[in-house]
Amino acid sequence: DIQMTQSPSTLSASVGDRVTITCRASQSISSWLAWYQQKPGKAPKLLIYKASNLESGVPSRFSGSGSGTEFALTISSLQPDDFATYYCQQYHTALCSFGQGTKVEIK
Amino acid sequence: EVQLVESGGGLVQPGQSLSLSCAASAFTFGDYAVSWFRQAPGKGLEWIGFIRGKAFGWTSEYAASVRGRFTISRDDSKANAYLLMNSLTAEDTAVYFCARGCAAVAGYYFDYWGQGTLVTVSS
Numbered sequence: 001d002i003q004m005t006q007s008p009s010t011l012s013a014s015v016g017d018r019v020t021i022t023c024r025a026s027q028s029i030s031s032w033l034a035w036y037q038q039k040p041g042k043a044p045k046l047l048i049y050k051a052s053n054l055e056s057g058v059p060s061r062f063s064g065s066g067s068g069t070e071f072a073l074t075i076s077s078l079q080p081d082d083f084a085t086y087y088c089q090q091y092h093t094a095l096c097s098f099g100q101g102t103k104v105e106i107k
Numbered sequence: 108e109v110q111l112v113e114s115g116g117g118l119v120q121p122g123q124s125l126s127l128s129c130a131a132s133a134f135t136f137g138d139y140a141v142s143w144f145r146q147a148p149g150k151g152l153e154w155i156g157f158i159r160g161k162a163f164g165w166t167s168e169y170a171a172s173v174r175g176r177f178t179i180s181r182d183d184s185k186a187n188a189y190l191l192m193n194s195l196t197a198e199d200t201a202v203y204f205c206a207r208g209c210a211a212v213a214g215y216y217f218d219y220w221g222q223g224t225l226v227t228v229s230s
Binding site for chain 1 (some may be wrong): 151153157168170204215218219220221223224
């Protein structure tokens with residue numbers, strides 16, 4: 001099974017900050033990586049697929065990068081609506097797996 | 108607007124079974140895989156399994172943690188998917204989500220999600 005490790009687990013930031021969350025795969029997953037945002041009591045929301053493709057309707061301040069085993073989600077200028085938990089998900093294999101999540105908190 | 112709505116959650120005793128439903132609308136249901144996930148209280152997302160669409164023979168895959176206890180099925184004529192859970196334990200207590208799968212070479216990412224349904228396993 002492919003293990004996904006996110007860092008940091010928690011991130012404290014202010015509105016307007018540039019924020020980067022990293023995700024590492026235990027083996028190469030090419031570009032088969034998605035990023036989701038989840039707010040308390042809500043379903044996850046797809047942000048990025050195939051490592052760097054922005055889902056329709058997602059603000060352009062979100063961007064994804066990376067390939068192989070190292071990936072990143074960057075928020076260029078953090079907005080109040082962005083305080084949430086973020087998950088990466090690999091789909092290189094049929095048995096997909098998620099990172100443990102990164103909670104972005106208000107500093 | 109694409110929608111998925113889960114139902115069937117509730118309180119169940121250890122050792123019992125429970126079936127969840129996922130009702131889909133506003134897209135060609137048979138063309139897509141449907142996956143189930145869960146999230147234990149205060150924990151992260153866990154993939155449970157998925158069932159592919161007709162083009163892939165309605166085959167399914169499961170996470171090792173539930174294989175043999177959980178079964179996913181679908182009825183394309185009703186645009187519904189189902190999750191049958193057997194031999195439930197307290198560790199199965201979670202919010203259960205269904206989601207629409209977008210196909211890649213081997214796996215799927217998930218673009219539309221239901222709101223979730225809570226399953227509590229307790230005596």
